Structure formats: C-alpha cells, structure tokens
Amino acid sequence: MKYILSIDQGTTSSRAILFNKEMKIEAISQEEFPQYFPNSGWVEHNADDLFRTVLNSCKNVIKKANAKVEDIVSIGITNQRETTVVWDKHTGEAIYNAIVWQDRRTSQECNEFKKAGHEEMIRQKTGLLFDPYFSGMKLRWILENVKGAKEKALNGDLLFGTVDSFLIWKLSNKEKHVTDATNAARTMIYNIKTNEWDKEICDLLDIPMNMLPEVKNSADDFAYVNKEYLGKEIPINGVAGDQQSALVGQACFEPGMGKSTYGTGCFAILNTGSSMVLSNNRLLTTIAYKLDGKTTYALEGSIFIAGAVVQWLRDGLKIIKEAKDAQELALNADPAQQLYLVPAFTGLAAPYWDTECRGAIYGLTRNSGPEDFAKAALESVAYQTKDLLEAMYDDWNNSEISVDSSKNSVLRIDGGMSSSDYTVQFLSDMLGTAVDRPEILETTALGVAWLAGMKADFYPTKEGFAKNWKLERKFEPKLDEEKRKELYAGWKDAVRRTLSTN
DSSP states (O other): OOEEEEEEEOSSEEEEEEEOTTSOEEEEEEEEOOOBOSSTTOOEEOHHHHHHHHHHHHHHHHHHTTOOGGGEEEEEEEEOSSOEEEEETTTOOBSSOEEOTTOOTTHHHHHHHHHTTOHHHHHHHHSOOSOTTSHHHHHHHHHHHSTTHHHHHHTTOEEEEEHHHHHHHHHTTSOOOEEEHHHHTTSSSEETTTTEEOHHHHHHHTOOGGGOOEEEOSEEEEEEEOHHHHSSOEEEEEEEEHHHHHHHHTTOOSTTEEEEEESSSEEEEEEEETOOOOOSSSOEEEEEEEETTEEEEEEEEEESOSHHHHHIIIIISOOOSSTTHHHHHHHTSOTTOOOEEEOOBTBBOTTTOBSSOOOEEEOOOTTOOHHHHHHHHHHHHHHHHHHHHHHHHHHHHTSSSOOOTTTTOEEEEESGGGGOHHHHHHHHHHHTSOEEEESOOOHHHHHHHHHHHHHTTSSOOHHHHHHHOOEEEEEOOOSOHHHHHHHHHHHHHHHHHHSTTO
8 A cells, every 4th residue: 555645734733644545544643732822812833843743643644554654655735824933944943933823913013014005015916915814924023023033034044934844844854945835825925926935025024035935836846754754755745725725625626616614714715727816805816726837826715703603502502512413403493584693703704804893693583592593603604605705706707807707616615514414505505506515524635635646646637636536415506596685685784784884
C-alpha cells in the first residue's frame, strides 16, 4: 500500500490523515493545543505547539494505519489561513507567539489607514479589505512592538510566513522558505493580479520584503521533509489554505461551481475562473488555486453563525440535548407558523457587515414552540447562504466579464451541518439549485492530498479527479418559485428590521 499524507493544521488542533491510492481515508490522528488570549480581542498560539502537534500527528497516523514511512509517496499541507509567524532564521525560534486569524488588535490602526484613503488600493491589488483579519497588519504589529524586531528584519535575520510556510521551513530543516499562492493571497501584501509581493503595500506597512517567502503553485516541489523527523526524506508537493483546499477537495474546477463549509460559521467560495472579479458587496476576491502557472480566482464570503445556532438551541435555550435533535424538532414544526430567526449574535457578516446589530426572532405567536424555534434556526443557515450567493452572482454579473451564471451552477457542501438532511433540502429549496453532499466530508484534507498526489503522479489529473469525485447524495429543489420568493422576501424584511442602521 502507498499513501499520501495530508497535514491539516487548524485553529484548535493539528491533524494528519492518510489517503490511499483510491483517495479513501486509511487513518486519522489529531492533537489539540492551547489557545492564548493575552488581552481582549487578542488570540495567539505558541508556534512550537503547532509544529510539535503536527509532527506527533504524522507519527501517530503512520502507526495507526500500520504503515511504514517508506509507503508515503508525498505530503500535502493545508492550514488555518492568515495566522502569522515571524521567526529568527538562524535559530528557528519564533520571536513572538503566532498571531491568529481571529485576532483584532490592529483594528484602530486599520481604521486610520482606511481614513487616509488606502483601502481602495488594497482592494484593487489584493482583492481584500483593510482589516486586522489579514496577515499584513499582524506582521506590522510584530515588527513595531517586539523589541529589536524591525532592525533584525532589515538586517535579513527574520522570516515571515503563514503557518504552512513556518511548517515547511521547520520540516525541511531550515532549507526552504516557501508558500503557495492561496496563502499568499490572504496576507494583504500580495498582488493577486501580478502574482507577486507588492512593494507599494509593503512600503506603506513598513514591511521589509526580504522577510517574505517564495510563492509557488498549489501543486509544486515545495521541499523535502528532513529524514530526522519521520525517518525518511519525503517530498511536500501540495499546499493550500484550508478554505481553498476544501474547494479543490470538492472538485469545483469550473467557473460557477462553489462550495460552502458549515462549521461554527460558514465559508462560501465561488470559482470565477481566470477572471479576478472585484466585489461591490464587500465580499473578498481571492485566489482559488494556482496550477501549472495558471491562476484561478474566486469570490469568498463568510457567515458568523451557522452550526453555532444549533449550539445555541442546545446550550442557550436547552431545547435539545444533541445537535441531531434539531432536525427532529424542525420536522415536527407547525406548518402554519413562519418564524424568522436572524442569528446576529455577534452581528452579521457578508454581505451586510453590520457588527453592531444583534439577533432577533420575528413572527412569534402564542402557539410558537421549541419545534418552530428549531425550524427557524436551521432555515436561517439557508437564508444566509442565499444572501452570500446572491451577492456573489451580482458581483460576477455586474463585472466586465461576460458570464452565464446558471452554467455550471452547483453548490457542494461539507462541514458538520451538512449531515442534516432537513437543512440541506431547505438550502436547495431556497437556492433553487442542486446541492451536492460528497461521500468524503473531509474535503479540506482531501483537496491538499489530491494536489500533492497529482504532482507526484500518484493521483489523476484535474479532469480525472473531477470525474471520480464521489457524490453521497444530490438534493434537488422541491419548492415552487412563488413560495421561494415569498419566504426569501420575509427573510430580507427580518434582516432589514434587525440591522443597526435602521
């Protein structure tokens, strides 16, 4: 047996998954690590914890599968995006904790840059907004606030990277300082039009460009894992940020195809092909993947509350004991009741971007009960997804690119909530299009495994992978157009009443 080893370095844990020749999972190993919150809005990881848990998971998954290190053909790495590490290139030690993507410490500074009129330049070059979310501002903070960091950086003694870059540098025993285009695209200092680090932005943020890694294709010769770590040199041939890796894992290779991942929140990405579509709805334009020197672009939007609304039913209202109970309740809801739950517990994300508004329920009657609350909670996820996709297609259709948005229109889903048939069927009803649920729900790990395996000639080409992609179930819309419009109009009205700008 031969395998591809997929490293999935996430926000709360590191995982290693072995995929066999048929792209089926042989074994999974996972290890959690501590989270640090030094101040309000600050989120950090110890960079050594990330490397240690990755290495442990790799060793454990090989043992679990009863495999030998010689059986591993190639390695793929997918990672939490935007999380920022700066380390000493001589010692390999991080000069500060990794600043996590969720961290908001640079909010005030971002506002000052926006007031100075820099956001449009950032948007035009990077497809992103001027926000603490992205790596550039985190890197700037480390250089400005860690004693001696700026001087060391100017002298060429420090390196910057997202988590993939740090892991590759460590695993290759300081040999390779590289990243891929999908991770570079999330830094806010990478020009996704020209595919290079942008000097104007680096100068604006006072970032020395000698710190930055080489940017490669998503399937490429990144490095070799030094034999001291796993006992044998193994090539790293695939790298992608987690959401882009899921898009690849769902085989969304055609323009118009998209994926939606339902975890605590939701990330939706729509493939726009070779065209960089800038959003007028405050969505993000990003790189979907880069293969053989050709860049494929995407539109991306996020929802703050998806699976978290089910946790609220369980932990807040205490009307269910387990997440799966929400579906049973929803199926028994009164058809005469039409409740709308706008789950703005921490505000609303794309396309509204109102962080001040708070959650609300509309349509309550004397007969409203737990079943109706559960139904409204599950349906809120479908309404929010429709909001995102409507905004995406609006951007695409109003761009200078001629596109038939109905062509190839398909949504593929993954994540915890995708196991709820009720939720997925209502999602299909609301979108008026088919929704595909894959056989393998570990799409993030699968995507980067395919990238590595394809580069190593172990897995088929893009066309072959797309053809062999396994569907578990296709959900077709059952709702008539009139009813769909009526329900969605009710949702839009509920959101309008909830927004803080009223």
